[in-house]
Amino acid sequence: MKVGLIGIGGMGQHMARRISDAGHDLAVYNRTNSKAQALTAANVKVVDSISDLGRHASIVLSMLADDVALAAVSKGGGGLLASLPPGGIHVAMGTHGVAAIRELDQLHRAAGQVLIAAPVIGRPDMAAGGQLVILGGGLPEAIERCRPLFSVLGRHLFEVGTEPVAASVIKLANNYVLGCAIETIGEAFSLVRKHGVEASLLNQVLTEILFAAPAYKTYGQIILDRTFEPAGHKVVIGLKDINLMLAAGEAVGVPLPSGNVWRDRLIGAIAHGDGQRDWAMMAIEQARASGLE
Amino acid sequence: MKVGLIGIGGMGQHMARRISDAGHDLAVYNRTNSKAQALTAANVKVVDSISDLGRHASIVLSMLADDVALAAVSKGGGGLLASLPPGGIHVAMGTHGVAAIRELDQLHRAAGQVLIAAPVIGRPDMAAGGQLVILGGGLPEAIERCRPLFSVLGRHLFEVGTEPVAASVIKLANNYVLGCAIETIGEAFSLVRKHGVEASLLNQVLTEILFAAPAYKTYGQIILDRTFEPAGHKVVIGLKDINLMLAAGEAVGVPLPSGNVWRDRLIGAIAHGDGQRDWAMMAIEQARASGLE
């Protein structure tokens, strides 16, 4: 298959390799061209414009950090809306807000194109191993066309409905629950530490019984080992995420009080100079508030 | 073994049956004597006073709802402190506060007795099946003496140290994380529902990937099915728990902001007449705040 990809960041670079390694004819575009050049050794074409992508393929994936970047590559003269051929598919795989996805869906429809929202669950190492879980929302026939790509990128595809925005909502809700879990681990660790109990002992109890799941295992260990760098998911990205979640709640009249708590922790982390470290730093903010650091 | 048990509530009745069925010579005491009578058919002696228990056995378990009940059965003329023989062991299996356990530990030591704190993780159905997880804190030799009982009651014993209070802290921290998880599920469910997405779909994504663990599976399903009665863990008990956790945090200078959120939800549930239903009702309080109910 001929495929395009926009965005060669922490996730995108692994996705590009996997697609190319699987034999697909991949062209990539990155705003900072130099980042993409490393992929040429992996038989990936690096192009200079999004228009070039539209000429190369009728399926273009994007894996972008935020809604601003998504709008920047989609709208305007040299954007995807102007570049994709009729019937072309834009598969937006970043974590985006519901308003952005809803608007982009309408714009692609108006342009005779199709938007699939396909945000993923997984950190960069899972992207490298093709172990992502993909939440796919959009027209079934378009999802069907992309299935070969999804099967290279992830271990499972959840088809969440014909509306792209549904995938966005579920992805935001999933990350919301994750952020709450990390904050909670941090609070509980502070509590036992100040009572003279090893946090690792609590971590063992949690992850062997009620919380024997990747979210707790992964982040409990990161916090215990303080492996906040390199960041799998940065504080500043986590803050972007929670703002999208709170906006999604506001849009439909849903207060999200637990999210307020860790939004404040992330802001505190930034205030303390830790914005580029892993968002599990919220546990350190909690420790600071407890007089532990 | 000769054993005593105080407290025949939702958990205690199952524990009594299992101990008796395993061939131990069990005597039980319950403040409301009538509740205990049903156990006589199971070869359990029902006694009228805690003093009788102290004459029957040198190991007495308690499974009580709160610190007030624990103090009531321990202190005073006819209490365990006065009734247990020297070297006798009090195994406190309820969820108790750190101050209460620390004080009781000192009192038992002064009386030449031993306190083991052995709170459990699990709901009544797990107690019935001997599937509890037990967090045991106290003198190793005393824990050793109780091991035959623990193996009848639970599937795993975590030995968390020689201080009873460590078991209390870990149990409170475990329930703290659980309460936060339930609140979070409720918030996320409200969010997707108001965006027109089935909560069951989110539940599937959560429990098949990052949150594939009993805490999320159990409570996600309770909330989806609205099986708030009979309550496995009542709102009013959950409120008692969070107050103990906040007090444990206050005692050592640890703010616990996520817990404030669900404490408020539980108080709201009581205000709406739902105090005797399962604490998963906090999800309904969230839904009410979102204009959903």
Add this chain to the structure above:
Amino acid sequence: MKVGLIGIGGMGQHMARRISDAGHDLAVYNRTNSKAQALTAANVKVVDSISDLGRHASIVLSMLADDVALAAVSKGGGGLLASLPPGGIHVAMGTHGVAAIRELDQLHRAAGQVLIAAPVIGRPDMAAGGQLVILGGGLPEAIERCRPLFSVLGRHLFEVGTEPVAASVIKLANNYVLGCAIETIGEAFSLVRKHGVEASLLNQVLTEILFAAPAYKTYGQIILDRTFEPAGHKVVIGLKDINLMLAAGEAVGVPLPSGNVWRDRLIGAIAHGDGQRDWAMMAIEQARASGLE
């Protein structure tokens, strides 16, 4: 003086009348032209475009509901940036975000114009009586030119510095404290009511002693009397405000946890259909959460 005014809403209409009544030659523009027509009886010129305003006067005030409206009247072909003459002054009197004011300041400078941020403290009845308090930030000589207008509109001008954004920050902080106060009154009223004490008695104690100030007197009475309509400041506007405040905090690394509380109350009010009522409705949301309504 020749003056222009954009925005004839709840505040703007009173401001227009006062400026015209003071003998100034006022032209107004409103997106919904019909609203402005009522002012023609008051010797106010109603114009069809912002360009007309720029031809009429070199000082143009704006009193707009949000940053989107401010951008809409400022930018683009027929906007203020294109219409104001060199040296012209744009006095932005609405409550705007720090990012919006900072950007607009730069744009006006680049266009050889001057931005003054002059947000006001006061509800519509105070605008009608010229009793507003004005927070003026910007070049002193520009503020001096506008002083005759400020003296007609308000009873006091705080000059808060040469940067427009300083006025924005102080205005947001002032409203932040106000929102927190309203939420707090609501919580305290619920508390005493459920203890069988009249909220009016608490209101008397508060407003005669420690809280003998307009914020508490005004909002205590609104809540006691339930005069949520007509709204002096709507729930939806309050929500816009708190979002600006939280964004202002995020921009500089300041968590604002008390604001999270009433943001959630406002969202709940919208969920319950009360978005167009006065933001003092947050007290009713509190009462609902307490099982009182």
Add this chain to the structure above:
Amino acid sequence: MKVGLIGIGGMGQHMARRISDAGHDLAVYNRTNSKAQALTAANVKVVDSISDLGRHASIVLSMLADDVALAAVSKGGGGLLASLPPGGIHVAMGTHGVAAIRELDQLHRAAGQVLIAAPVIGRPDMAAGGQLVILGGGLPEAIERCRPLFSVLGRHLFEVGTEPVAASVIKLANNYVLGCAIETIGEAFSLVRKHGVEASLLNQVLTEILFAAPAYKTYGQIILDRTFEPAGHKVVIGLKDINLMLAAGEAVGVPLPSGNVWRDRLIGAIAHGDGQRDWAMMAIEQARASGLE
């Protein structure tokens, strides 16, 4: 009049002087007798037991730090309940919880005595100047008998009803609003400071307009000047207060989310070693969370 007084702390010592200076025959009891000795120079009798107070006078005031101290001086063999003559009046002037006051009211009735709850609004300097405001709850004839004392101690008496608990509720609610205000000031000060605006400028805007009241003037200045010592109201006392407020809310099903915020700030202040400083330290905790200190 013959009068007794229990509790010679920061408030009580000033009250003792004023009562004695007004010509009343005052006997005082303090747990730490040495503190009371300084008053002998002011014609105050210092007695060794509460029984002595009961022999000296039929009206005994108490000004105690918490409910534990109140119970300690009231109950038991040598307590007020056993010492006051029939018809005697106990005027509890500390800030106490609703449960404690309700129970004590019943005990005094059962003993043929009268409890008046008369908590005060004001810091130690106001006690010294007789400028307290007194919230009196209890039987009108008993309040009448105490009026000469109240007029010496305070500048105003609010009669809040015939139930002592009503005075307790209003006092807690008043302090609740005060704690929220202090927290809010701290948050707003952090916000403007990090935007490069002087907190004193915001303080001026606040206290000259919407918040021109003692609460904001007093605490705004304390925070600006950092006069956290000597403490007018300590962090640890503030924490006791908020716990009483949250308990009062829990008792009747009222969540108090804004109070959770500053409870956490006070706990953080204690964690950072500031428990004995003024509770306005919550503003410093906010600043710390904002990376300012």
